[in-house]
Amino acid sequence: MTTSATMRALDETRGAVRVEDLYDTDVDDLWQACTSPERLARWIARVEGDLRVGGTVDLVFTSSWTGPARVEQCEAPHHLLLTTEPGTEDEGQIEVWLTEEGSRTRLVVEERGLPLTHLPFHASGWRVHLEDLGRSLELGGPVHTDGWGSDAGAAGWKRRWEELTPSYQQAEIH
Secondary structure (H helix, E strand, O other), X not given: OOOEEEEEEOOOOEEEEEEEEEEOOOHHHHHHHHHOHHHHOOOXXXXXXXXXXXXXXXXXXXXXXXXXXXXXXXXXXXXXXEEEOOOOOOOEEEEEEEEEEOOEEEEEEXXXXXXXXXXXXXXXXXXXXXHHHHHHHHHOOOOOOOOOOOOOOOXXXXXXXXXXXXXXXXXXXX
């Protein structure tokens, strides 16, 4: 597993973070890990709501971020597009692509619409999320057994995020 994260400006105030990794599993298994509420709760978020195109879900991430997202596109098992905090000034998008590479599957996640000053924090956060996904796939179960909520993120997630964030704060935004 070699998770990479990059940051880029979209305009003078907003930007995007892109993370990717290659996993030792087939595309259908990775799709389930990225779309099934039971599997998502193992590594990134609790998800409740209307899980179909046009539906809105409520998310509680292991980072403690909490909010709504609308499902814009869902093309199993290769593409997912969510609008986070729809209709607010903080509206953004999370787009996910899965691509088969032999017996492995590449996952690419891009979060767009972030304030430029927030990019390093989201880059390190998404990197931790994808690392957690890899661990969850290896374990066949949950990574953060100590729990998390909107008031406090998962302790292991936070420790790793704190380790990675300084390097992203020093990295260049393209």
